[in-house]
Amino acid sequence: MFYPYLCPYCGAVMDRLAESCGKCEKYLDTQPHFQRLENGSLCVSAFEYGDVYSKAVLDYKYNGIGQLKRQLSLTLARIIKDELIEYDFDIFTSVPTRFDFKGEHFDQVKPLARLAAQQTGNVYRSVLRQNSPKATQHTLTKEQRAENVKGIYELKRGAFVRGMTILLFDDVITTGSTLRECSDVLLANDADEVVCITYAW
Numbered sequence: 001m002f003y004p005y006l007c008p009y010c011g012a013v014m015d016r017l018a019e020s021c022g023k024c025e026k027y028l029d030t031q032p033h034f035q036r037l038e039n040g041s042l043c044v045s046a047f048e049y050g051d052v053y054s055k056a057v058l059d060y061k062y063n064g065i066g067q068l069k070r071q072l073s074l075t076l077a078r079i080i081k082d083e084l085i086e087y088d089f090d091i092f093t094s095v096p097t098r099f100d101f102k103g104e105h106f107d108q109v110k111p112l113a114r115l116a117a118q119q120t121g122n123v124y125r126s127v128l129r130q131n132s133p134k135a136t137q138h139t140l141t142k143e144q145r146a147e148n149v150k151g152i153y154e155l156k157r158g159a160f161v162r163g164m165t166i167l168l169f170d171d172v173i174t175t176g177s178t179l180r181e182c183s184d185v186l187l188a189n190d191a192d193e194v195v196c197i198t199y200a201w
Contacts, residue, residue: 008056008071016067019074027052032079033201035173037180039187041194043173044083045201046075053200057171061108069108072199073115080120080167080197087195090164091125092117095182096153112199113169122167127159128182149181155189162190173198 004013007021014021019028033045047053060068094113110126117124132152155161166186170179173196183194 003067005067005070006065008059008068009052011059016070017074019071019078024052028075032083035176035201037176037183037196039180039184041180041183041187041196043176043179043196043198043201044079045173045198046079047200049172049200057200061171066111069111069115073112073119076112076169076197076199077116077119080116084167084195084197087165087167087193089122089167089195091127091161092122092167092169093125093127093186094169095178096126096128096130109169109171112171116169125159127156127161128153128185129156149178151181153182153185155185159189161186163192165193166191166195168194168196170196170198172200174201 005016006012007014007024009020009024009027012021012023019025027047030047033048035043035045037043049057056068056072059065060072092113094107094109097107097109110124114124116122130152131154168179168183168186173179179196179198183196186194
């Protein structure tokens with residue numbers, strides 16, 4: 001009653017077990033977008049960034065509406081079940097994000113990946129770390145984005161990914177530089193295959 005679940009697209013009070021309110025169900029009826037990163041890894045995205053989809057991302061990332069992680073993760077879980085059924089993932093993991101939210105470091109991607117793992121019966125494991133700071137990606141050109149993330153990610157000490165098929169989460173893909181860099185690290189540490197998933201593209 002005091003902390004109701006809100007629809008990611010219109011902000012109306014809704015059932016916490018649903019992806020959206022009944023009025024906004026039409027926004028969920030779109031085909032996921034598939035693309036290949038420059039290193040050949042597949043990336044699937046739920047929606048094209050813009051309109052109500054960008055509102056959902058911005059409300060979650062920047063406006064502090066943390067409960068939206070459940071609704072967004074339900075959408076990603078549905079896509080995993082429907083579109084990635086041929087993959088037998090060993091672990092889910094996420095791009096390590098350090099976003100300064102009201103003076104605190106807030107990782108907005110990990111909660112989505114963890115919940116999606118629970119909802120699909122998979123295992124989440126944090127295996128990557130960011131070893132140096134980076135500028136905010138959305139302020140940069142495509143070439144600057146690629147340079148901005150080069151060499152800043154590494155496998156965590158003690159993490160093991162050899163021979164694994166991994167689903168790598170991020171919230172939005174634009175140029176693909178961040179996902180490519182993180183998947184390169186996983187593949188360089190002998191992961192068998194890395195598939196990427198994002199809420200928006």
